[in-house]
Amino acid sequence: MEEVKKLSYKYCIVPKCTNTTRKTPDKVFFRISSDAKIRKQWCKVMRRDNISPKSCLYCCEDHFNSKEKMYSMVEERSFATYIFVSKRRMPLPKERMAVVKMQRLTLVNEALSSEIAIKSSVSEPSQRSDHESFPLLILRRHCIVTKLCKLILNRNYRSKGVNVNIPTKKQNVALSPFPFVTQNIGTSPVKLSVLKRKLFTENTADTISISSYFSTSSTDYEPSYQSESSEVLSDSEKEKQFKYEMCSIMLTAIEKEPKMLLGLPKQSYHLIKLLSDNIPLPSKHILITLKKIKLNESFSILALQFGCSQSTICRIFSRSISLIAAKLKDLIVWPASSDIYNNLPISFRRRYGNVVSIIDCLEIQIEKPSNAVHQSLTWSQYKKCNTLKYLISCTPDGLINFISDGYGGRATDVMIVQDSSYLQALPPNKAVMADRGFKDLSCLLEAKRCTLIRPPSVSKSTPSTKNEVKLSKRIAALRIHVERVINRLREFHMLLPHACVDYNLIPIIDDVIIVACGLVNMQDVLIKK
Template sequence: MLTSDGEEYERWKEPKRCFLPTCSNTNVTRPSLKFFSIRKELQKRWCLLAGRNCPKRQLICCEDHLNEEEDIENYEQYLSGARPRLKLNATLKNIPQLDGDGVLQGYTSGAIDDDAISSVPDIQTSTNVDAAVQSDIVALKPKSVMVKPQTENKRTNARTCKVKDKIMPSVISHLPDSEESPCPTPSLLGSSNFESSSSLKDAEKHGTSHLMEKIASKPKMYLGLPKNYWWAIGFLAKKWSCLPLHIIITLFKIKNNDTFMRMSDEFEMARCTIRLVFERNVYILATFLQNIIYLPSLYEIKKNLPLLFKITYSNVQMIIDCFEIQIGKPSNPFRQAQTWSQCKSCNTVKYLIACTPAGFIAFISKGYGGRISDKAIACKSGLIDIVPLNAVIMAGRGFKGIESLLSTKNAKLLCPPSVQSNSKVTKEEVIKTKVIAIRVQIRRVIRRVRQFDMLKPHAVVNHKHLKYLDEIVTIACGLINLQDPIIKAD
């Protein structure tokens, strides 16, 4: 383009800048650094983890926080010059921690400490609900928090006051060294001693000490968390710079499925505050607990093998099945068709779950519309990728079509024989059907998943919670792996 003097000039372009608030990398300060555009499906979730607001414009991330080979979907084409495209399950890495000085409008960094989870085998699980039933994540940009006043006067109680303190402060109080955990257990992700009273101190500020005492005495009943892992609440609060009370509120909502209005009365906080706390911490808990869902080694599987499997099927490594959760009827006819389940006669979200013979959850898929078949969900969920070589998988009749996929890994599928109306069942088929009935183990695992009220068969999940349903299922499965085994090893 020419100026009035006839000289050419180039249009000024804004320099590329990493979207992380604590990262100062730009293409001006570091010209050799690579920058990647963030997919629209990842922007809002990554902004929540990074502790910043999500704008409508396109965001970019520098290569310091990504692994090109693992996170780029078209990696081979990218090497040959194609435009890179990030995977839907791409994760942020090397997120710098904030200083806790109140910046970023009350948000704190959602950085994940890799050292804290280095001792747990990692498995990548998707955290996005199927496009047919999901809605966009709403950007959370609160500038203040509405808190219910502590008074019995109805006229005063109707008013609300604005609190300028941020919801998730970066500094939490610790217990004295003289206090010890009432249930000393080996740490799952590192050694830590947190007393249950640490949550009570935060709860007393809101007048909920009596409720917190009941939760601390029976955490499995109210939160789904075993009592010997109560320290994990304080551990998470320290790592992600949030209040232990916020983690308790999130687990309480998943386990009991109380409305936000009832929870506001129980915890004596404003309803909007309860909702924001739940929406922010559900991603933190899912990121933490998804590392507890993994396939153990063959030695560990055989070591904890139940007696029934030792007799007949000692080489079985996984049992797979599907379960469905009813949702509210979508207003979109296309989504109604994709979520309609002919088996349940309602609109559902369907999940594929796999466990070891001892009942340890080894895999959980993302949510799909209830219309999908068992064979299709097994192909799309990524289950075949984690199946080891020469493995033996036990499943129902609906999974017979995946034998060709398992053959690529020389794996074997065990399922009951087909039943035809015009043919008589042989003696061998009857015996095989009764023996393979021991796959009821996966039904016991699903029964534990149903103990969380938000995941009951007819929970009728609200459309506003569909975007968190994958994270909620991941949290429930991770907590189940922390509980006592379904059948103790003989």
């Protein structure tokens, strides 16, 4: 019977330990006492759930620090403390994030409520003596710091290092018996010296309140939180200050980057002052209008940036655009033929020295009108949407010398040339360069004794000859300058191909494109010599 007991199967109950009497028959297995307290102590050390006191359980010899004394340790009540802390034992159970979050919120609320109570106690004069009130204040502050420190404490862990207490002369600001003095509106070196003398005076009266430790008189220095509370701005004052700061920041940004925000080069920024001197508008209104044209931001965003209401921005834009356009229209000039020839690029001088104008049309998408007739007049078969169409002309060196009024997208290119004042501005005996779409324009130019230079027409039935292909390539390489001018206009976001201009803004689009053309002429030369 005894031999059967010796051969009975035993296993170690320590988690992650695989020792058994079959795998490791040479190891010694110790039976765990059936006492409930002892078994609870075993479970705590092994990091496992409580086990039944009735079951017969064993622990192998690998989990004891000293094998020489382990036989005597098992017989004693305190044997569980000598168990070896194995790296293979079960890790500590992780707390749920929701529980940890609730604990942190509770600590924060307790700390904040304690701080509010201390502030209220400091603001009200106490009738107790210094020896009673001041230590109480220090104790409460210490409690606040203790609670706040609990928020950042990590989980306890077993350290293998040696813990020593190193004396230090550092003093925690929050635990100091006197509040840390910060420089604010009410501080000065004189008041600080008076404060020190008052704190260490031995002949103070017994009826001095806590507030006497923080101020020399009723109007002298107070702690930073009291000074802030006494100087709190009202909501209206805060809003005014915010609008002022936003406006000043935006004006500074515009002055620093006028090309990006206004489309005006930095060397030409003096134009803003000239406009302000010659039209009854402040500089701020001019900047708002130009920024709207350049970036096409909503009126609500402009109101936030310049510290105004949205309705005010709308009124400023609608009133200013026509005045600015009337002045910048003077920048769109048709130079004399001699001036055009003197500034003619080298690529034009050999074959096309008589060219004074390169023309093209640009279209801007608008919102679909509610009127069916307007829908038909503004529908563009080329863009497949409702558009406004403009005729633009530039000199060979890239200067915009003509911009027409807006027409519906249904109007043809030749119709716009005929209806606008372009032919009246064109000098006689000169050449005009255009695209293939202006093939019917030659008869109109013959009346002015002018010639039309355009690429040869192509057809599906007859292929182009070698000379026609060379001519098309040569003219396209020179006509590209008007496309580059249009690309500069497209940098103004209100003139993008698919800007989808609001239907209510259509009456002022003519002024917008005039302003944009004037600003483009103020930029660097298109063709650098």
